[in-house]
Structure formats: structure tokens, C-alpha cells
Amino acid sequence: MRREDFPILNEQVHGRALVYLDNAATTQKPQVVLDAIIEAYSHWNANVHRGVHHLSQVATQKHEKAREKVAKLIHAQSSEEIIFTKGTTDSLNMLARSFGDAMVKEGDEIIVSQLEHHSNIVPWQMLCERKGAVLKVIPLREDLSLDIEAFKQLLSEKTRLVSVAHVSNVLGIVNPMQDIIRIAHDRGVAVCVDGAQSVPHLAMDVQQLDCDFLVMSAHKMYGPTGLGVLYGKKEWLDKLPPAEGGGEMIEHVSFEKTTYNVLPYKFEAGTPNYVGSYAFGKAIEYVQTIGLENIATHEHALAEYIEEELSKISQVRVYAAKQPKAGAVSFNVYRADGVLIHPFDVGVLLDRQGVAVRTGHHCAEPLIDYLGVPGTVRASVGMYNTKEDIDTFIAALKKAIMMLE
Numbered sequence: 001m002r003r004e005d006f007p008i009l010n011e012q013v014h015g016r017a018l019v020y021l022d023n024a025a026t027t028q029k030p031q032v033v034l035d036a037i038i039e040a041y042s043h044w045n046a047n048v049h050r051g052v053h054h055l056s057q058v059a060t061q062k063h064e065k066a067r068e069k070v071a072k073l074i075h076a077q078s079s080e081e082i083i084f085t086k087g088t089t090d091s092l093n094m095l096a097r098s099f100g101d102a103m104v105k106e107g108d109e110i111i112v113s114q115l116e117h118h119s120n121i122v123p124w125q126m127l128c129e130r131k132g133a134v135l136k137v138i139p140l141r142e143d144l145s146l147d148i149e150a151f152k153q154l155l156s157e158k159t160r161l162v163s164v165a166h167v168s169n170v171l172g173i174v175n176p177m178q179d180i181i182r183i184a185h186d187r188g189v190a191v192c193v194d195g196a197q198s199v200p201h202l203a204m205d206v207q208q209l210d211c212d213f214l215v216m217s218a219h220k221m222y223g224p225t226g227l228g229v230l231y232g233k234k235e236w237l238d239k240l241p242p243a244e245g246g247g248e249m250i251e252h253v254s255f256e257k258t259t260y261n262v263l264p265y266k267f268e269a270g271t272p273n274y275v276g277s278y279a280f281g282k283a284i285e286y287v288q289t290i291g292l293e294n295i296a297t298h299e300h301a302l303a304e305y306i307e308e309e310l311s312k313i314s315q316v317r318v319y320a321a322k323q324p325k326a327g328a329v330s331f332n333v334y335r336a337d338g339v340l341i342h343p344f345d346v347g348v349l350l351d352r353q354g355v356a357v358r359t360g361h362h363c364a365e366p367l368i369d370y371l372g373v374p375g376t377v378r379a380s381v382g383m384y385n386t387k388e389d390i391d392t393f394i395a396a397l398k399k400a401i402m403m404l405e
Contacts, residue, residue, distance in 0.1 A: 002290070003384045005030040016354025019389045019396075024169055024197060024328045024380035025358050026219045030286050033223060036279040048274045049248060049265075063274040066281035067264075070229055073284050074195075074214065075205040078234065080263040084272050087228035088196040089119035091215035092163070094230055094267065095192060096123035097243040099161060103190075106132035109158045113138040113146055114370055115168040115175070118363045120194045124163065138164070140370065144320040146175055148183070155187045162191045166198035170362045170376065171320040172303065172328030174198070181210055190236070196220055200382075201299055201326040203292050212236055218276065222383075223283035227276035230267070237263050244269040287383075295383045299327050302381045302390060309394045315401055319376060328380035330362075332373055333401055341404050343375045349400035350377075355393050 003009050006028045011018045020028060040062075046055035048063045064079070071079040085091045104110070110124045114137055121135075128135045136159075138151045146164075155162075162184045166177050181191045192213040195204060199214075200221040206214055213236065218227040232240070242249050242260055246269035251259040260266040287295065306329045310316045318331045333341045347359035360375040361368040368375055379393060 002030075003386070005032070005286075006384050007031060007034070009384060013354040013356070014352050017392075019355045019392050021379040021381060021385065021389065021393060022356045022358045023382035023385075024172075024220070024362075024378060026225070027200065027222045027382050028384065029222055029224070030283070032282045032286050033279050036282040037224065037275060040275040040278050045275070047271055059274050062278045062281075063272065066277035069281045069284045073204070073288075074199065074216075074231060075207050076231055077207060081231055081234055081237065083230040083232070083237075083264045083267045084277055085215075085228040085230050086226055086273070087219070088194065088215045088217040089228075091228045091230035092119050092192075092194070093123045094243040095213055095215070095232075096127045098240045098267070099190075100127040100131060100133075101243075102240050104131050104133050104160050107158060108133045108160045109136055109154075109156060110134070111136045111138060111151070111154055111159060111162045111164075113164050113175070114140045115146070115171070115173070115367055116163075116165055116364065117169050117194065117196070118365070120163055120165060121366070133160075134158075137366075143323065144171060145173065145323060146180075148176065148179060151180065152183060155184065155189060159184075159187065159189045162189055163194065164191070165194040165196070167201065167326045167328075168320075168364075168367075169197050169328070170364045170367055170378065171323070171330050172197075172325035172380070173320050174202070174324045174326050177209060177211070185210065197328070198326060201296055203296070206231055218280040218283065221280075221283060222287060223280035224276045227273050227280055234263065237267070242266050242269065246270045248272070290383065296326075298383060299381050299385075300325075302385055302387070303327060303329055305387060305390050306379055306381070306393075309390065310397075313394075313398065313401070316397075319371065327382075328378055330376040330378045332376055333397075333404070335405060340373060341401075343373075343377045345404055346377050346397070346400055349403060350393070350396050353392075353396040353399065355396045357393075 008028045044058040046059045048060040067079045136154045139147045141147045184191045190212040193211040195214045195216040199216045214231040216229045219225040249269040343359040358378045
């Protein structure tokens with residue numbers, strides 16, 4: 001899918017053509033995104049909002065247009081429901097502070113799952129420590145899917161929020177978010193969807209999904225680093241307090257009292273990343289030109305092919321095999337005597353052959369501990385990957401296994 005649009009894919013690594021299979025960590029950027037960043041700093045760089053001069057007005061227009069593009073991408077009701085942040089982690093921390101200050105008291109409960117990234121665990125732990133609340137965890141079934149029956153039992157009159165990853169960043173499993181949201185809403189509980197790994201791979205409609213909040217990052221969807229999104233239903237954002245204070249988020253300031261700006265600006269303290277938002281808008285346009293459904297179909301076929309080829313190697317164990325996935329496959333390699341080959345060693349030998357994968361705990365230590373391993377090897381695909389990439393990866397893996405025996 002238009003590999004020629006991604007300059008970095010022409011790079012050589014250790015004298016080999018780059019095969020980039022670390023897209024769940026970050027995606028590479030098409031030329032239109034790189035050009036957008038240069039254009040912004042070369043032609044209209046100026047701080048946004050309140051500036052009466054031409055450059056500021058141009059920058060403001062482009063920044064706000066990008067917000068509208070994000071709203072349309074995820075089918076938000078209005079662009080005022082789109083808050084720009086530094087990334088998914090920042091979005092979750094912001095929500096934990098704001099929601100926690102307003103809605104959580106001692107003895108209340110927050111629910112996450114065993115599959116979560118640290119950014120969807122630690123902010124809630126910090127909130128619980130601050131407020132004397134309790135963090136509860138949805139367990140896994142034997143096939144590593146979420147135990148929905150156990151989730152139903154965890155919900156109580158003290159539950160204030162459920163925050164769950166739509167797609168596991170380790171296993172690639174697609175969680176049944178529509179069911180989770182319906183079950184939580186039946187009990188009057190709000191739901192936050194961690195969409196960092198789902199929005200780049202699946203068509204997202206927050207109104208149809210009916211989530212109360214959704215978080216995501218630009219860099220995982222072919223956009224720049226340093227930009228994220230916190231979506232919230234307007235009725236929620238209206239009643240939550242700002243998480244940070246400073247310029248832009250205020251209506252009026254005196255030493256006696258400060259009043260806050262309208263949505264979404266009351267949550268956006270300080271100078272926003274207007275260059276990042278503009279570049280992300282270009283990434284969204286690029287993705288939509290190809291079509292999210294076309295990308296999803298292509299990536300699903302590649303992930304299935306990875307799993308199929310890995311299953312032919314007797315010394316490889318694939319985690320959550322045959323589960324519905326979006327873009328990522330995790331596995332480990334064992335010697336003939338059954339001893340685990342450390343994923344770091346596998347990753348290093350793949351790298352020496354030009355293949356980039358991610359190894360380790362993937363910022364999901366509770367899940368890795370549950371699996372009883374020091375980490376996994378994760379191969380994750382993007383729109384520009386090909387069947388030939390996967391063949392190169394599998395051949396390199398077989399060679400690595402021979403060297404590590």
C-alpha cells in the first residue's frame with residue numbers, strides 16, 4: 001500500500017533492507033506528514049488563538065481544522081468534544097485527575113483489565129491512593145480473552161469508571177467493547193476506551209460505541225509524536241473540572257477567583273502542539289484516501305499470515321492464537337529441550353537481519369507476569385507492510401532459532 005510514500009522504508013539496517021514490524025510502538029510517517037511539519041515552521045509558525053496578526057490567524061485556522069478532522073475520524077458529535085493532549089498516556093492521566101477530583105471518593109472503585117498498558121493502570125492507581133479508592137481488575141479466561149462474567153460480578157454500586165483497552169498492545173486481541181460498555185451503562189457506570197491500538201486499525205464510531213471517553217495517540221496512526229486526543233461526551237466534559245491550569249484554559253483571572261474557558265479549551269492549558277495537530281490532520285487525510293476498511297482488511301490478512309507461518313515452527317508459541325486480532329502478534333521461542341530463549345536475544349538477531357520487532361514486557365508487566373514469561377516478541381503490522389516483509393521476517397526468525405539452539 002504505497003510504500004513509496006514512506007521515505008524511511010528505503011533505509012538499510014546492518015546492510016539489509018529494513019523490514020519494520022514495530023508499528024504497535026509507533027508507525028512510520030508518509031511524506032505528506034513530513035512535508036506538513038516543514039511547511040508549518042517555514043511558512044505560518046505562530047502561537048494560536050487570540051493573535052490578531054495574519055500568521056496567528058492562519059495557524060489557528062489550521063489547528064482548529066485538524067480538530068474537526070479528528071472529530072470526523074471517530075464520529076464525535078462535535079469538535080468541542082476533542083481535547084488535544086501530548087499522547088494517550090497524557091490523556092489518561094488528565095482524565096484520572098479530572099474525573100477523579102470530581103467523581104471519586106473514598107471507598108469508590110475503578111475497574112481495569114489484566115491486559116492493560118501501564119498508562120491505563122498507573123494513573124488509576126495514583127487516583128486510588130490519593131482518594132482512598134479501590135482498583136479492581138477484570139481477569140482473563142484460559143484463551144486470554146476477558147472474562148465478561150467475572151466483569152459483571154466486579155461491578156457494584158461503588159464502581160465509578162471502567163477503563164479498558166479496545167485492543168491489547170501485547171496480544172493484539174480485540175476486546176468486546178460494545179458489550180463492556182452496555183453492561184457498565186446498565187449499572188450506571190461510565191466507560192473510558194483506550195483506543196491507542198484500535199483507532200489506527202479499526203473504523204471508530206464513538207457515538208455508535210456509546211463510550212463516555214476515548215483516548216488515542218497521533219504517532220500510532222502515521223502522525224507525529226507528542227500529540228494525543230482525549231474524547232469525552234459533552235455532558236461529561238461540561239461537568240468535569242480542568243486537570244491543569246495556565247494560559248488558554250481560562251475565561252477570566254483575578255487573585256480572588258478564576259473562571260474557565262468553554263470546551264474544549266478549558267482542558268488545554270498552555271500553548272498547544274499546533275504543528276503536530278496540523279500534521280496529524282494530514283495523516284488522517286492520507287489514511288482516509290486509502291480507506292480505513294481497506295487498511296484493516298490488509299493488516300488483518302498480514303496478521304493472520306504471521307500467525308499461520310509461526311504455527312509451522314514447532315519451537316514457537318503464539319499467545320492468544322486464533323483470537324480476533326488487530327495488527328499485532330506476540331510469541332516466544334523455545335529450545336528443543338523446552339527452555340525459553342529470551343525474547344531480547346531473538347530480537348537482537350532479527351535486528352541484525354534488518355527486521356525490527358519489539359521485545360520485552362511492552363509496558364504491560366501484569367499481563368506478562370500472568371503469562372509467566374520475562375517478555376514476548378511482538379510483530380505488529382502497518383498499512384505499508386507486505387507479504388514479502390512477513391516472509392523475510394519468518395526466514396530471519398528461523399535463522400535466529402538455529403543460531404540460538
